[in-house]
Amino acid sequence: xxxxxxxxxxxxxxxxxxxxxxxxxxxxxxxxxxxxxxxxxxxxxxxxxxxxxxxxxxxxxxxxxxxxxxxxxxxxxxxxxxxxxxxxxxxxxxx
Numbered sequence: 001x002x003x004x005x006x007x008x009x010x011x012x013x014x015x016x017x018x019x020x021x022x023x024x025x026x027x028x029x030x031x032x033x034x035x036x037x038x039x040x041x042x043x044x045x046x047x048x049x050x051x052x053x054x055x056x057x058x059x060x061x062x063x064x065x066x067x068x069x070x071x072x073x074x075x076x077x078x079x080x081x082x083x084x085x086x087x088x089x090x091x092x093x094x095x
Contacts, residue, residue, distance in 0.1 A: 012060075012081040019059055020077070023051040035077030049074045056080070062087040 017030035024042060026033075038044045044052070049071040053064050062084065064073070074080055 009081050009085060012084050013077050015059060016056070016077050016080055016084070019055045020052060020074075023055045024048055033077070037075060038077070039071065039075050044071065044074060046071045056084060060084055060088060 017033045017035060020033055021030045034041055052074045053069060057064055
């Protein structure tokens with residue numbers, strides 16, 4: 001287990017929870033979101049999913065592939081964190 005990767009994922013998950021609060025205009029704190037099943041927990045719709053993913057792109061400077069745009073991608077904070085982490089690794093470095 002790579003501790004720096006685990007810490008990075010914890011930070012990504014924290015930021016994703018903040019994005020969910022902001023995108024859905026929730027009155028709760030980010031740390032109050034379980035994030036295991038956002039569709040059931042927050043009633044995330046396909047429109048909400050798009051709003052979340054747009055915010056994810058802006059926050060992390062990544063591009064969510066058109067083929068990945070779905071409500072399912074944002075259903076779980078841990079799964080979305082893995083996706084973001086993979087995109088960050090593949091992101092080309094600017095000189």
